[in-house]
Amino acid sequence: MVTFAIFFPLVGALIIATLPRDQERQAKYIAAVTAAIVLAAVAYLFVAYDRDQSGYQFVTSENWIDSGVSAFNLNYAVGIDGLSLPLLALNAFLTLVAVLISFKVELRPKEYFAWLLVLETALMGVFSSLDFVLFFLFWEVELIPMYFLISIWGSGNRVYSAWKYVLYTFFGSAFMIIGILTLGFTAGTFDIRELGQIGEIHGAIIPAWCIFALISIAFLIKLPVVPFHTWLPDAHTDAPTAVSVILAGVLLKMGGYGILRLSFNIMPDVAKDIDVYLAILAAVSIIYGAVMTLLQSDLKRLIAYSSVSHMGYVLLGASSIGVIGLTGAATQLVTHGLITGMLFVLVGMVYDRAHTRDIGELKGLATRMPFITAMMMIAGLASLGLPALAGFAAEVTVFLGTFDQHEIPTLVGVVGVAFAAGYILWTIQRVFWGPPDPKWAELTDATEWWERGPLIAMTAAVLAIGVYPAWVMDLLRDGVTPIATRLG
């Protein structure tokens, strides 16, 4: 079933690719159906997953590369646990959202939807690989769709942004593959399950902290952490709306997932030595991101910088190296994906109608767009961490888990929440409230089902996690518990 969830989007993409040119308009329906079927498959996994049992479930393991002379054996091994399942669900859900809100894409729709589905396959693979090299393969496959999606369908300085994205990621993965090979050579296996058991690295040809650094740089770039974040504002701003949703909603999560599943899980000793530095990096990211957010005048750039700040909480939670903090970090991955995804959808809708994202120009939109405004309020309040909405549960857990370990970075993180309240509320006030501007009298609200549907579904998810976080958090806690045990 996991294999089906990984490769079915690819099947959909191939079907779309073979559509004759005059049937191009059918691509979006095929994409939507494919994404819906994948979401159903992941929902099935969600229900069928046995929560009382620890370890990986739905495991498939097949021999992939088997080199006789070299004992260089790689497996196609996939499976899920409490940590990966919610991220798979997030990916399936946001891909469907991304397809739906792209229904009006007129420019080369065939390729557009095909690449979106290829991207989904790559991301599914990243979150469910149990072989480190397979993980790396999917990690790299994701580059090509993103490169095309940003550089062809993007706006503004899109070619530059696509390059920056690709080269940053590729740079990170260059180090990662060396780390993976060194690790595999030392441990004699590339299987993440077995690597997770070895605990301490002995007799490596380079010091263990070097391996840790080689592997983690790619994750820190992806997360992103200041000072590796400069690709993010450009890529998010210039990507088409749906791709920004996936980028912020799922791709950044690859970084957080990698840190937890690979860096921490495989090399707990190193993680324990450097947790303070990670906490400081996290605090710097939170505050730097928040301050930069306040300074932005472009709506999309603003949300992009807020992501830098919010992903800082993931690293902060991780740096606690305790089960509560890790659970918080993992939950933040999911909730930030939903909330920021929603914010990008809304900003995209505003931009499509007003053709500007400049906060100074937009004002009083509430009267013209009541639905969008209401959704924006919900997403904004969730983003700033209002109780009963999803962001609150994650951030509070992060602070609770981290305070004992790193008091000052945690306090700095709490200040970041105050900033978030500031930039979110101030932005909403400037853009949506105030006297209506006659310039925007022609604007219309979101009316189509493929606009409203995804937003309502996202709101429902944000509320569901906010009101009763346990249904996701319990899973995530089960997922991170073995990692925390190894760290503790």
Next chain:
Amino acid sequence: MTDVLRFGPELALFIAAAVVITVDALIPIAGKSAYDARRPIAVFLALAGVGASFAMSAILIAADEKGTVASGMIEVDDFSLFFSFLFAGVAGMIVLGSVDYLARNRFHAEYLGLVLASAAAMMTMAAATDLIMIFVALETQAIAFYVLVGFLKDGRSSEAALKYLLLGATSTALTLYGMAYLFGLSGQTSLDGIAQYVSNAGDENRSALVLAAVFLTAGLGFKMAVVPFQMWVPDVYEGAPTPITAYLSVASKAAGFAVVMRIFLVALGHGLITSDWANLFAAIAAISMTVGNVLALNQKNIKRMLGYSSIAQAGTFLIGLAAVAAKDPQLELGTSSVVFFLGAYAFTNLGAFMAIIAISAKIKSEQIEDFAGIYRRSPFLALGLAACLISLTGIPPTAGFVAKLLVFNAAVEANLVWLALIGVLNSVISAYYYLRVVLVMFTRDPSEATTFQPSPYLGFAMMISVVGLLAIGVYPNPLVDAADHAARIFG
């Protein structure tokens, strides 16, 4: 008789080469259309020769018919059979890729004859286990290429041919000099004999052996096209007929590597100077990758760009060879990764050149800028070329990714982490110039709106390449297995 059978793959191509030229000369068609009538016959005969060579190799494998030929000067083993398949396959692809070129430039059958003869010579290079035979094969191959490079007979092509001839002659002299040293020291021309001498040699012979290794590296470095023996590459790649450029970049390079592996792993593999040449290879690898990639960044002509890229790729292959000796001469991982890489690279680079032949024939330009919007005009060619360039970058799911993975793995296991790091960082640099071409093809607007298709020959050749590189990328086991077997003979 078994001798003849074992030499079958080479013989089939040599005979086909002779038949193609003779039949072409004897066909009694005269008049204006004579050339057009004779061409398909020549192409058919050439492809039949390739097919026969394939069949002979397959028979040798099926019958498990291995051993020596020509009193031990040639060895038929898994290594030579791997290269028999590789060179026959490449020659077949080059024939397919040349059909349009033949018609356009009114090339005659001797062009095809030379392609086949050089393929046979390169097979012999991979199978030769005696310095004399290696040298004969090397020269046969080189002479065929000198002619082929100049076949266009225009200014650039002639200049390229002259350059290739002069530098090639120098490199031959260097190779010969290195061989003379080995012979002078050991009194033997067979690689096994030299190996025996080297493993017993004392320290007083060290410097002479190092000198021999350096001369051989310099001479064969020309064939492998690694820095600092790469000066000929950009001009010759640009000036030669494009199918010949493809042939040079894939087959000639692979043959160079095959000879290097035979000489260094067998004759110099055990004993005194193994770590010396390992260090030499590691240094050349690092410099080749970096110089090749940095110079490729600003190229405007796509053939020149692929020329520099091939220098960088050769540097990557050398990582594998450096890894063999750095760790332990018994370690087959490095050899196996190089052999795998050569196979993967053949699919990838041939596919790229087939696409370039088809595209530049249509747009009458080899400038990267002029490839703008090719995707709109010919999605098939643009997607195929993109797949090849992605494979050259080393992004999955392609053959190039697995190949780089195996080479870097060999380096890491041989404690050459620094070299592997230089390798991966070079991949990042190379991403810029490879993907730039993809970007130009897919995102820019074409200057003309008319669509076009490649000729069936080119289209077929490109299909084989692209399907091959994707198949190897997704399920590399068969090629890994073949490469492992080929590498085992050095164990």
